[in-house]
Amino acid sequence: MIKKLKSEIVKSIKNKRINVFFLFLFSAFIILIFTKLSKEYTNTLAFEIEKINVPQENIILNDSVKLNITLKTHGFKWLKYYISQPKIKVDFSKDVYKKQGVFMWSKSKAYLNNTQFNKQVELLNISPDTLIFRYGINLVKKVPVKVNADVNFTPGYNMSSKLVSEPDSIVIVGPNILVSKIHFLETEEITINDVRSNISKNTKLKLPENKSDLNFSNNEVTIKAKVEKFTEGTLNIPITIINKPKDITIKYFPKAVNVSYYVSLSDYSSITNKNFKVVCDYNKISDNQSFLIPEFAKTPEKVRNAKISQQRIEFIITK
Numbered sequence: 001m002i003k004k005l006k007s008e009i010v011k012s013i014k015n016k017r018i019n020v021f022f023l024f025l026f027s028a029f030i031i032l033i034f035t036k037l038s039k040e041y042t043n044t045l046a047f048e049i050e051k052i053n054v055p056q057e058n059i060i061l062n063d064s065v066k067l068n069i070t071l072k073t074h075g076f077k078w079l080k081y082y083i084s085q086p087k088i089k090v091d092f093s094k095d096v097y098k099k100q101g102v103f104m105w106s107k108s109k110a111y112l113n114n115t116q117f118n119k120q121v122e123l124l125n126i127s128p129d130t131l132i133f134r135y136g137i138n139l140v141k142k143v144p145v146k147v148n149a150d151v152n153f154t155p156g157y158n159m160s161s162k163l164v165s166e167p168d169s170i171v172i173v174g175p176n177i178l179v180s181k182i183h184f185l186e187t188e189e190i191t192i193n194d195v196r197s198n199i200s201k202n203t204k205l206k207l208p209e210n211k212s213d214l215n216f217s218n219n220e221v222t223i224k225a226k227v228e229k230f231t232e233g234t235l236n237i238p239i240t241i242i243n244k245p246k247d248i249t250i251k252y253f254p255k256a257v258n259v260s261y262y263v264s265l266s267d268y269s270s271i272t273n274k275n276f277k278v279v280c281d282y283n284k285i286s287d288n289q290s291f292l293i294p295e296f297a298k299t300p301e302k303v304r305n306a307k308i309s310q311q312r313i314e315f316i317i318t319k
Helices: 002-037 075-083 109-116 265-270
Strands: 040-052 058-060 066-074 087-091 096-099 102-106 122-127 130-133 135-146 149-153 157-159 164-166 169-175 190-195 199-204 220-225 227-242 249-253 256-264 277-281 294-298 304-308 313-318
Touching: 040 075, 066 075, 087 109, 149 157, 190 199, 227 249, 227 265, 227 294, 256 265, 294 304
Parallel strands: 040 087, 149 190, 227 277
Antiparallel strands: 040 066, 058 135, 066 122, 096 102, 102 130, 135 169, 157 227, 164 220, 199 220, 227 256, 249 313, 256 304, 277 294
16 A cells, blocks of 8 residues: 555656646747747748739730849748748839830839838848739620529419510620620529518629639629519400591401409509400401400500400401
């Protein structure tokens, strides 16, 4: 029993010594790191060019341009350059100029030091001191959006406005040979079931396979429509005969037909006989035909599924 207790005490002392050793080792490492990072270092890094405000009608052709920049600063400041790829912003609205069909960038060390680096970073050298950006001409084109949606309504409901997309058109920027072939953009197929309230749903656009060479003002749109409760309406509309020769007289029956339609409850009272026009075209009579066929010449935009109850109008010619 005494031997076991003695063994545990010795083991505990050894573990404490090990823990103290590692604590001192870790502390020494931290002190070393801080000492190193507090010193100034000089190094040259390859900075990528981040192009901003490039004119919409131009496309930059040489994307691999880089600047080799020599900097002098404390170790702490170097950390961000090693953690992520360093970049220099080139603003095409003020930092470049056109010369002999190219964009040119030429800035002094002082300019870069004041605009792209803070006061604790000293810029020692830039190579090259001039950048040349070759460019091509882009085509800027605005095309409509076609909504590709299958909407199924709860019985008694329907759209009281057209199904539209917001935005209703997309601006495409890219090489002429590609953009000129695009006449519209279609939404991805979308199905909405049991609709009984207003539609507002985001959907992506079907983009062409070479989309990496093109720039789109939007990659998705919102499809919208106003949905309301609908009811059935019926009106008796007089028939008008058109294209009848002046030298003949015809008698026809009935003189009016019933027209049925669906309309939203909010628009029901606004629909009257004046909103419809039913005609029979005399020129469409074939030989030995004793009837006319009624058809709509005018229907209001607010109604859905307008139908004429009678498909034949009997007539006789009297001279």
